Amino acid sequence: MSASSELSTPGGKLRLYVEAALGEDLRIAPGGDQAHYLLHVMRAREGDRISLFNGRDGDWLARIAEISKRGCTLECERLSAGQKEEADLWLVFAPVKKTPADYLAQKATELGVRALLPVITRRTIVARVNLERMRANAVEAAEQSGRLSVPEVREPQSFEKLLAAWPQERRLLFCDEGGDAAPIAAALRDSPGGPWAVVTGPEGGFDPAERTALRAMACVTPVSLGERILRADTAALAALAIWQAVKASSL
Amino acid sequence: MSASSELSTPGGKLRLYVEAALGEDLRIAPGGDQAHYLLHVMRAREGDRISLFNGRDGDWLARIAEISKRGCTLECERLSAGQKEEADLWLVFAPVKKTPADYLAQKATELGVRALLPVITRRTIVARVNLERMRANAVEAAEQSGRLSVPEVREPQSFEKLLAAWPQERRLLFCDEGGDAAPIAAALRDSPGGPWAVVTGPEGGFDPAERTALRAMACVTPVSLGERILRADTAALAALAIWQAVKASSL
Numbered sequence A, B: 001m002s003a004s005s006e007l008s009t010p011g012g013k014l015r016l017y018v019e020a021a022l023g024e025d026l027r028i029a030p031g032g033d034q035a036h037y038l039l040h041v042m043r044a045r046e047g048d049r050i051s052l053f054n055g056r057d058g059d060w061l062a063r064i065a066e067i068s069k070r071g072c073t074l075e076c077e078r079l080s081a082g083q084k085e086e087a088d089l090w091l092v093f094a095p096v097k098k099t100p101a102d103y104l105a106q107k108a109t110e111l112g113v114r115a116l117l118p119v120i121t122r123r124t125i126v127a128r129v130n131l132e133r134m135r136a137n138a139v140e141a142a143e144q145s146g147r148l149s150v151p152e153v154r155e156p157q158s159f160e161k162l163l164a165a166w167p168q169e170r171r172l173l174f175c176d177e178g179g180d181a182a183p184i185a186a187a188l189r190d191s192p193g194g195p196w197a198v199v200t201g202p203e204g205g206f207d208p209a210e211r212t213a214l215r216a217m218a219c220v221t222p223v224s225l226g227e228r229i230l231r232a233d234t235a236a237l238a239a240l241a242i243w244q245a246v247k248a249s250s251l
Helices: A032-041 A098-110 A131-145 A159-164 A184-189 A208-216 A232-246 B032-041 B098-110 B131-145 B159-164 B184-189 B208-216 B232-246
Strands: A015-017 A049-053 A059-068 A071-081 A089-093 A115-120 A171-175 A196-200 A220-224 B015-017 B049-053 B059-067 B072-081 B089-093 B115-120 B171-175 B196-200 B220-224
Touching: A015 A131, A032 A071, A049 A071, A089 A232, A098 A131, A098 A232, A098 B232, A115 A131, A115 A159, A159 A208, A171 A184, A171 A208, A171 A232, A184 A220, A184 A232, A184 B232, A196 A232, A208 A220, A232 B098, A232 B184, A232 B232, B015 B131, B032 B072, B049 B072, B089 B232, B098 B131, B098 B232, B115 B131, B115 B159, B159 B208, B171 B184, B171 B208, B171 B232, B184 B220, B184 B232, B196 B232, B208 B220
Parallel strands: A015 A049, A089 A115, A089 A196, A171 A196, A171 A220, B015 B049, B089 B115, B089 B196, B171 B196, B171 B220
Antiparallel strands: A049 A059, A059 A071, B049 B059, B059 B072
């Protein structure tokens, strides 16, 4: 008989995202995939402890209260961290091929975005977006990064429609390879706080008409990421990391 | 008969890294893989133009002067951009499993590092490093990002030995999840210029003894990337992007 323990992975303690409400003594029955992962991959036993979060109720230490043939039941024991929001940053991006899209969803989640907004631009080559896969990547990255929320993954929409309905109070950080944009760190330091979104184009960049439309918007801050040509996903990650470093840490 | 043209890829114009010297009227015979790529993947014809760089002689527009059964010959026509160095930034990293390692080499190259230094730390899980593959990734990323140089890929060495022989005039930006490090943007703004290296640990972080050794060095700037737990490769890319934005653009 081995003692019960707090389960962990090489990256840190084991955390699971659930939809159900979390609170003292509340019991949760994890879904089939999560139960399989807990019992057969992580070889959890009754009494073992993991962390649970649902994006609303904070981080809860939970105990595996019961294991049955069909799955298991978790019981919340105590709140280990109160609910906290990430800084108000979205990522608007033209989807890229499968592996980079997996990376982008994972890394944007680690880098703290609140929402992922895939858009179809004139030059977007990947028209089909696997939202379920993107969401699964976001959930996994949220679990591993210690976040208390999973970013929202929006339905893909045309870039034109997105701009037409854009909430003007949310600033758009536009990674513009056009040449005359200000360096990103200086541009961010001189710009207002509040909600923001990073916008990156598809491979090959935005169409000239799209670029003109973006640059005409009062809420857009065009920035340069330097002289090198970055891939679309690298540009997105660099801009998110720099925004978090310059803006979020000064909030 | 179709006119000769400047060859391009979805990411931009076609560029190849070569070892040979480049200069007016000089002729270069690309290696087997490059010739195959040019002739059979890109379907190049005599007279087509591409860009060549070798890390020393700038960016040259070259013409496919001759195609034979065994390959082709390129002839330099004119210098399109003078040689330029990237900012003096290295990446010291504990290798990660294959796909993230490919990404890391590609993206660190796009983000402008001069050298990639794989190190074996006490907690490094991946002990074998495929240097040839890492170098191939760096070459490809340099070609696509418009860089005029390919980062040097050093032989793996033990982290302990690396620190013991560290050139003290090169500052080390240490992504320290230990808790009390200053936020990265502020720490970088308050720190000296000159040569730098970003240092990131393996999954699970540095061993306490390694962390203590690092923090005891006068040339180390420990920094925090925020409250979220980033994967090793995400932390490396974020730190490189932020360094370039804060330090390189102010040089």
